[in-house]
Amino acid sequence: MFDQLRNRFGSGLAVGIILMIVIWLIGMVILPQVLMIDYSFRPNLLPAELGGPKDHYSLINYQTLFNNKIHLSIFFKTIWSSVSVTMLTLLVCYPLAFYLAKVATPRQAAMCMLLLIIPFWINEILRTFSWYIILAYKGPLNALLQALGLIERPIRFLNGNGGVMIGMVYAYILFMVFPIYNGIESLDSNQIKAARNLGAGWIRTHWRVVIPHAKPGIATGCIMTFMLAAGSYAVPALLGSPGSRWFTQIIYNWFFEGGNWNQGAAYAFLLLLICIGFIALVMRIFKVGLGDIAR
Incomplete structure (x- = not known):
C-alpha cells in the first residue's frame, strides 16, 4: 500500500496519508472500543468510590443481561430481526443490481441510480418520519388500499415489527x-450468454454463474446492512411500537x-461481538476473505 501511494503521490505525502489513517484508526476506532470494554467490566460507582475497594473488574454488568429475561429476549429479537432485514434487503436489491449492471442501458441505469440516491440527500430522521406518515393508521397507504377495495378497515402497520x-x-438499500x-x-456478459446458449435457465444461470462471481459484493452488502440494522436507533424508535x-x-x-x-458498555460490547461473529459467518458462507470484501 505504501509503495503504491509513494509512486502516485511521492514519499512525503504517502507518509502523511498513512499517518492520518493510523491516527484515525487509533483515535476513532481502537481507543473508544478499548475504553468501552474497560467500562463494561467495572461497576457503576459514585465518583468518591472510584479507585476504592469496590472498583474492580467483574462480570456483574454482563450477568445483568442474562438475568433480565426481557432484555435478553429483546437482544435475541434484535439479532434475528437484523438478519431478516438483511435477507429482505438482499431479495429486493439483487434483481435491481442485476438489472442495473446487465439489462438497463447506460441512460436507464443512470436514471435509476439517480432515483435511488436523491432521497438520501434528505436527513435519515426525515426519511424515516415520512414512512411513519405513509404507514400511519389513517395514512396514505391505508387510504389507497381502501380505495382499491383491497382492505375493509385500516391496517396497523406500525403495531409490531412490520413498520x-x-x-x-x-434506509439501507444503497448499502446493499x-x-x-x-x-x-465486472462479470463478462458473454458468460451469461454462454450459459443460456448451453440450455441453462435463468435460475441456474444466476446460481452457477452470476452469484459465484458476485459473492464478494453480496457478502459486503450483507455485512454492511446487518451492522447498520443491528445498531440502528432512529428507525425502531420512530416506526416501532412499545412492544x-x-x-x-x-x-x-x-x-x-x-x-x-x-452497564450500557457491557450491552454495547455484546452487540459488537455478535456483529463480529456475523461478519465471520458471512465470510465463511460465501468463502471470501477480507481482501475480497475490501475491493
Whole structure:
C-alpha cells in the first residue's frame, strides 16, 4: 500500500496519508472500543468510590443481561430481526443490481441510480418520519388500499415489527445494491450468454454463474446492512411500537437516561461481538476473505 501511494503521490505525502489513517484508526476506532470494554467490566460507582475497594473488574454488568429475561429476549429479537432485514434487503436489491449492471442501458441505469440516491440527500430522521406518515393508521397507504377495495378497515402497520422492517429495508438499500452492482458489473456478459446458449435457465444461470462471481459484493452488502440494522436507533424508535423495542434503545437508555455507562458498555460490547461473529459467518458462507470484501 505504501509503495503504491509513494509512486502516485511521492514519499512525503504517502507518509502523511498513512499517518492520518493510523491516527484515525487509533483515535476513532481502537481507543473508544478499548475504553468501552474497560467500562463494561467495572461497576457503576459514585465518583468518591472510584479507585476504592469496590472498583474492580467483574462480570456483574454482563450477568445483568442474562438475568433480565426481557432484555435478553429483546437482544435475541434484535439479532434475528437484523438478519431478516438483511435477507429482505438482499431479495429486493439483487434483481435491481442485476438489472442495473446487465439489462438497463447506460441512460436507464443512470436514471435509476439517480432515483435511488436523491432521497438520501434528505436527513435519515426525515426519511424515516415520512414512512411513519405513509404507514400511519389513517395514512396514505391505508387510504389507497381502501380505495382499491383491497382492505375493509385500516391496517396497523406500525403495531409490531412490520413498520421497522419496511423502514430499515428502505434506509439501507444503497448499502446493499451498490456492492452487488459492483460485483455483477465486472462479470463478462458473454458468460451469461454462454450459459443460456448451453440450455441453462435463468435460475441456474444466476446460481452457477452470476452469484459465484458476485459473492464478494453480496457478502459486503450483507455485512454492511446487518451492522447498520443491528445498531440502528432512529428507525425502531420512530416506526416501532412499545412492544417492538430494539436492543439499541435499551443501550441508549442505560447511557443517557439511567446514567449507567458501565452497564450500557457491557450491552454495547455484546452487540459488537455478535456483529463480529456475523461478519465471520458471512465470510465463511460465501468463502471470501477480507481482501475480497475490501475491493
